[in-house]
Amino acid sequence: MSDAGTPYANLDPDRILDAVESLGLHADGRVLALNSYENRVYRIGIEGGAPLVAKFYRPGRWSDEAIGEEHAFAAELAAADLSVVAPLAFGGRTLHAFGGHRFALFPLRGGHAPELGDRDTLTHLGRVLGRLHAVGAAKPFAHRGELTIESHGEDPVHFLLEGGWLPPELEHNFETLAESLLDAMDAAWERAGEVATLRLHGDCHPGNILWREGQAHFVDLDDCLTGPAVQDLWMLAGRREDGPRAWQWLLEGYEQFRAFDRRELHLVEALRTLRLLHHNAWIARRWSDPAFPPAFPWFEAPRHWESVITQMQEQLAALHEPPPDPR
Incomplete structure (x- = not known):
């Protein structure tokens, strides 16, 4: 795993794509960094399908159990018919590991911030x-x-x-x-x-x-x-x-x-x-x-x-x- 001060030093586009493809997906090579500082989040192009969002968790911040609770909470909310962007499961799991990093994949959703004066x-x-x-x-x-x-x-x-x-x-x-x-x-x-x-x-x-x-x-x-x-x-x-x-x-x-x-x-x-x-x-x-x-x-x-x-x-x-x- 990378140094605590530079936890994403080895997270280059090739490693990101390799991580995504380790789940059996076929990426088309497009990787777009999205606005995130605590974690690293990317829009990933998928061959023959809609793009996905890959979230690489900051090493050392959360335990696997804490991330599991985040994912389980999202699943509970989705099951209650609330519109929450929940992680996708591959092989029955939503949290995955590759090259010293933990990551999850999410569907890509569009929209804009709400108008709060209305x-x-x-x-x-x-x-x-x-x-x-x-x-x-x-x-x-x-x-x-x-x-x-x-x-x-x-x-x-x-x-x-x-x-x-x-x-x-x-x-x-x-x-x-x-x-x-x-x-x-x-x-x-x-x-x-x-x-x-x-x-x-x-x-x-x-x-x-x-x-x-x-x-x-x-x-x-x-x-x-x-x-x-x-x-x-x-x-x-x-x-x-x-x-x-x-x-x-x-x-x-x-x-x-x-x-x-x-x-x-x-x-x-x-x-x-x-x-x-x-x-x-x-x-x-x-x-x-x-x-x-x-x-x-x-x-x-x-x-x-x-x-x-x-x-x-x-x-x-x-x-x-x-x-x-x-x-």
């Missing part, structure tokens, strides 16, 4: 997520992670500070703000109380939803995990200044299939804060991967970290405001 679209998305969560609540994950303040807040903060990613003149400000944010997020969870957790999509932003012919098709369950239902909703509801209308429309659809505990709305700004911290630590953790510096050239610039601190200040203020009030 009532019909948001209501439809709410209905689909209500159905998705009804499946997700049926049983727990055993091998996937859980969304917590420790995993997505404390750990990222410690990694960024201990790794020296902050410009020295900004370290103290970042650390002080981070401590205040962690306290404010703890308080938000206390206000929410004992909220239920379930299996989630986990990264339910508009880019992971293909909108086609008035229907939502969900892709990329790579970040599926255990957490509160609101995690799959808040990224579709816009910013605070958008008002409660988007929440009203989302929940109008959601509650046709599953009750939503409105106490979870106390977690919206905490979850937004966790995403900010986790995202920056994710880039830092992957910086030795040659794909990351060209993709995020601004990451080491002081101006970026000044912007992060500004966002942290905004989130600290937001965490002291009332939650959204969809009526």
